[in-house]
Amino acid sequence: MRVVAKFGGTSLGSGDRINRAADSIAKAVEEGNEIAVVASAMGSTTDDLIEDITFEADEADRAEIISMGERTSVRMLKAALAARGVNATFLEPGDEEWPVVTNELGEVDVETTRARAQKLAAELDDTVPVITGFLAEDPEGNVATLGRGGSDTTAVMLGNYMDSDEVVIVTDVEGIMTGDPRVVEGARNVGRITVDELRNLSFRGAEVIAPSALSYKDGDLDVRVTHYQHGDLLTGGTRIEGQFENLVDMREEPLSCLTVAGRAIRNRPGILADLSTSLRDAEINIDAVASGMDSVTFYVDSTRAEEAETLLHDEVVTEDTLSSVTVNDEIAVIRVTGGELPNQPGVIQGIVSPLADADINVIDIITSATSVALFVAWDDREDALDIIQNQVQE
Incomplete structure (x- = not known):
């Protein structure tokens, strides 16, 4: 050996x-x-x-x-x-x-x-x-x-x-x-x-x-x-x-994003758990989560969006410091995975700028140490996928 x-x-x-x-x-x-x-x-x-x-x-x-x-x-x-x-x-x-x-x-x-x-x-x-x-x-x-x-x-x-x-x-x-x-x-x-x-x-x-x-x-x-x-x-x-592999992958089915707004997002311990649990109990899978100062967004399969909206709305009306829930339908997610992503200064800009040049709006970006998830309108998905694949290959 x-x-x-x-x-x-x-x-x-x-x-x-x-x-x-x-x-x-x-x-x-x-x-x-x-x-x-x-x-x-x-x-x-x-x-x-x-x-x-x-x-x-x-x-x-x-x-x-x-x-x-x-x-x-x-x-x-x-x-x-x-x-x-x-x-x-x-x-x-x-x-x-x-x-x-x-x-x-x-x-x-x-x-x-x-x-x-x-x-x-x-x-x-x-x-x-x-x-x-x-x-x-x-x-x-x-x-x-x-x-x-x-x-x-x-x-x-x-x-x-x-x-x-x-x-x-x-x-x-x-x-x-x-x-x-x-x-x-x-x-x-x-x-x-x-x-x-x-x-x-x-x-x-x-x-x-x-x-x-x-x-x-x-x-x-x-x-x-x-x-x-x-x-x-x-x-x-x-x-x-295992080993790192550079991969560009697009989800085949559309997502909906449900955004819950309210100051409780950052002020009350356990609020995120309560919101997530309401979806889990209904066996609604959360594809991704993004949080802001006074909001949290859950991405779920579009076929379950209406049910998810009802469940999250029930949480909003029972929590005084939550304001509302809104839904944005027909969203595509494209994920770029690669072990070298953290070692590439400007990697996010290198992916996003060509999308902007093509008049494709990036709805959301979620990053980790080894992946970048970009959310775009469903109708823009094919053009966005082609652009991102070309950028990663370069």
Whole structure:
């Protein structure tokens, strides 16, 4: 089995933790597995170095300084492996076998990086490479960085390009939890989660794996998150499934939007639950919800709109701080899904502006970390779909 194991800063935060990491790597090698290691800077070294740059420094000097955390980690971990009889070598930018290269735009040079990674993979039966995470080498041979969470990106990218069976992210949490164990009782480990679910959580504050790393995961590559105390690289934790796919999809049946207005929307706890429950009890599916300062809009199938309006009206007349309910029929929804959406500045404008140029009014937009839903008049749906598909393909 070929595995890329990434050890985060907390899992290398002390001599004892480096020993624990080396033990788990040595055990996996002894069992006959091919292991490549990606190491982050020990503890908070990178943040400390950044804070200490209180003087003017150009990007090249900053990158060299910041890289010292990872450079130290790989030397420590390589030495710990050697002490256990494991044939290991450390790699950093500037080495002949260094794999991660950027182009003139500062983006990963996929062709060159893939070729170097595959060459490195061919040597895994002989040695364990310990690779600095977060770092890259530009076309002139200077040190470059991959941005926040770059060690995760290094690991998943190399796992992909080295045709690995699995990437293991070793960190200070036991995989993905059902909730923050510091806040809620009974939080437990989630055995499996999809890339879309995880990316939405990541962009909403769950710091488990860098969202940028997941764009390198394909359907054949397993990615798992596990705790450094577990001690076994090949078991435990949470398995991340699937891959990001760019998809433009239009709902085949029209929707109606029902908007409830009133100051209770933001002033009375539970009002949204009451409104939603009235629809749920009638088995009316809510396709989407959008909220404003003093209103909330429910999108439901047009065939159930009249019934939904009656139910919501009953809630309005029993709640003094709700004003009214209105209905807008015959609405189409087009959804754009893609793992790279959050990394594309101006992506919303790039989709909406061509619609405006075609005199197509966008009734509503609902976004998440991995998707954009655009609501337009039903009669405009085909033209809107063609425009959006052309924009996404570009």
